[in-house]
Amino acid sequence: MTDTHTPLPVPAGQYPESVPLTAEHLLTNRRSEPTGGWRRLVYQLSGGRVIPAESAAELERRTLIAHAQTPVASGHHRIAVMSLKGGVGKTTTTAALGNTLASLRGDRVIAIDANPDRGTLGIKVKSETAATIRTLLAEAPHVVRYADARAFTSQSPARLEVLASDTDPAVSEAFDAEDYRTVAGLIERYYSICITDCGTGLLHGAMGATLEMADQIVLVTLVAVDGASSAAATLDWLTAHGHGELVKNAIVVLNAVEPKSHVDVDLLERHFSNRCRAVVRVPFDPHLKEGAEVDLTRLRPTTRGAYLRLAAAAGQAFGQRPGRSE
DSSP, rough: OOOOOOOOOOOTOOOOOOOOOHHHHHHHHHHHOSSSSHHHHHHHHHHTTTOOOOOOOHHHHHHHHHHHOOOTTOOEEEEEOOOOOHHHHHHHHHHHHHHHHHHHOOOOOOEEEEEEOOOGGGGGGGOOOOHHHHHHHHHTGGSSSSSHHHHEEOOOTTTEEEEEEOOHHHHHHHOHHHHHHHHHHHHHOOOEEEEEOOOOOSSSHHHHHHHOOOOEEEEEESSSHHHHHHHHHHHHHHHHHTOOHHHHHHEEEEEOSOOOOOOOOHHHHHHTTEEEEEEEOOOHHHHHHHHHHHOOOSSHHHHHHHHHHHHHHHTTTHHHHHOOOO
């Protein structure tokens, strides 16, 4: 005789905690294939049966990539890259950050040149069009889909799109706050992330609107005494003019444009870390010194790593829904 029992109902809330039925939890071969080094050699010699554990550096890289890939919770995120002085690598930082984010993400990333006089963002990517931000403004009523906006941009191999400024300083001087708001409104429809290469200084026409609409700022400074002093003064000015939240959540880039420096970079990093959310050191790189197109594949590994850290720091704010002026 078979003894049968009817299972007693389990009271609500008393079920044992279950493991999610996902591939990551159920499959035993989900560890990614090594891409290089001794781990790759062991993997190949074992015929793919042995996959050594990832190193601390590889785990850190995966974490940084995950931060950079954070979905944009608000639907659109604006980053303003700025500096008080020229020649600090602001435009190069804009292009490198944009390329890094675009190479890692599946959504659309665009960088726009908001310099009040002749900007150089357009030369950081191979030109595909003679159109400029001024051309886009003139055709704004006819931009009703992504393909219309794409006609005004150039795209890098990393998928970053760039909207260049006019090459004639007399023309681009007319670019003001209202113009910036119009362009930003168009960009918001078709792109998840917009990185604005701001003009130097804080008082030109478009700067007020740029700061009002920014979700976060990236402040670029040289690893030099005068550069650091200018960056600190910029933070002081922003705080005094109602942008304290942007300062608190800012990322400071310590940019080395020369191979050697006698400046105490550790001291600089400590100073800005006490005032801002993150500090990223970017080492000297011969490719960036050329001042031409920014190609991530030509950067030294340490430089690519620095820009990955910058992209990750920026990405940590993508999941927030900050209030912003529209």
